[in-house]
Amino acid sequence: MENVVMEAGEGGSKSNAPQNDDASVMNALYEPPPPLASDGVDDAFIGMALEECSLRDVYSYSCHRFGVRPNENILRQLPPVAGDEWVRKIKVLDFSAVYLGGKGCLSLVPIIERCTEATHLMMPNVGLTHEAAAPLFEVMRYHPSVSWMDVSKNRLNDDVGRWILNAVIENPRIRFVLLRDAGISPPLLQKIENRLHERMYGTVEAITPSIRVTYAEGFSQLFESSLGTGANDTARVPVHYVPPSVAAGLVELRHQLYRNAESMRCVYNCFTHNLTPESGGCASDAGTDAEELPETNSEAGFGAPHPDRCSWRSFFCGLRLLGVRAVCKSLEDSVAFANLCGICNVETVLFGKLIQLLRPHVAIKDEMTPESPPVRGNTIPNQFADVSPPLDVQQGASMDAEEIPSRDLSGNMRAATPEMGKPQADTPSVPTQEAARMASEARCSPLTLRPLHCTLHEKRSSLGPSLLDTFVTTPSIAGVHASGPLEARLRLDRTFDSRNKQTVVDQLYDERVTLSEVFKKTGGEDPDASAPSYLVDIDEVIKHAVSRVGESNREIVKSLVEPWAVGVEDRVLVNTEGWLSSMYVPQLEASTLMPFSFSEEKLIWAGVTVEELRESVDLW
Incomplete structure (x- = not known):
């Protein structure tokens, strides 16, 4: 295949292609291989043509040619049976779990070339070298199906960057290229970025290199990062901060999670159900072809009680349904945001991780009586479990966008300590009937799905002037990029030290309506009529609770249920009404809801680095 001579300014010309050793490596790989010889190879393969071998055999033979041992992890991924039907079943080539080195990567090139239905090539931090990259990206120039490549954290250089640019120019199927920490210079990364952006949107927006640097992951121009420097730096070192549009998307998502804290199950359903509302834009204005991204994802189904993942298109639809408009102008933008x-x-x-970071978390009150009011939130229509919620749900929503309060800076929010779940001195452990009625009228609404706007969240509270007057003004860079943990800066308070336990409590709270109905049915069928219906056998309670949060969390569920167990004759029963009613969201009990206004929080996110955001999300 001829090498394409790139135009001036597009990353070099034919003279920049690898010479001598690199060319010999490519020729050795792409000339028809000879029949398998008997030196060190299984006798069963002697004389067989390459097309007659399985992918596992091809990989073993390729490793033998380059003098490396076949990797067991890769062998397990490859089918041991010859035939094109087996090759066509491979959609993802994921080599990220092993370190291969240069020759190990060279051994994979024949496999990558033969997998003509694979759409994803994952090779981050595998030891890809300059020599191995030459034939790899020669294959990428004409590969018929790969649209996503990840070669991050490999020691590459600008020569490899030019080969990648050449592959992007020549192969219109390539849409996403991840090049984080790959050793390629920012100007060349910008050229790759511009090509991909032009492919997505048909235009290339002008960028001022002196004040911006691309995040260098091959996504849309939406994600340009600010360029920061340390106080003692002699040269400008790029620091990737959260872009303004991403900050706006995070703020919108967090505000919607607070607005719908009583109906989080409906929020999860927005991402996991196949929703196509007319005004949601999921089917009509996505702006992408059907072949670009997977339509469905078998891992995210209706049966899972609390699924934490969805397909790319479902994530795009879910953001639009929730009114998070800043990062879902197109499907590609939502994928880049993710x-x-x-x-x-x-x-x-994995949208569940992001929701767990941003959502208001649940606490547990110390004590509750059987005469307590029913579980809050039981007015949520059950049909939300099966029917797509409308885009503009209005009924029952008394908290309009203009009425979302902003927490004053005097510090009404309780500290994120393990004791946070205990009632404060001025908070009764058992809510009154009147308090429950007011809470039900004010907050027990279906999903609230109005888009948020910056101007709606900048009203001052009734407490009078505060530090907001100086906070919302244009700050210096040093003021925005504050230090301290991300969760502390944004007041992402947790009730429990253990994030795993916090997640279990949050999920049980979200499933409280379903669990309450199950327990009522179980208690009503109890042959022992002497026990009230809300007293259910402890084994039944644990079984149903574990079915909602996963078997791996059984011990956590037991620790939460056992304090509510009572002995009735020779049985151990659980006060299910008291247990479910003991879970509450502290922010909903306070007089104010949101810790910050829209503009305040967006300003704080602007001082968060991408690495900080990813590390915080990954903790969940």
């Missing part, structure tokens, strides 16, 4: 947050995983988006 990748920047560190929740994009091959064909799925």
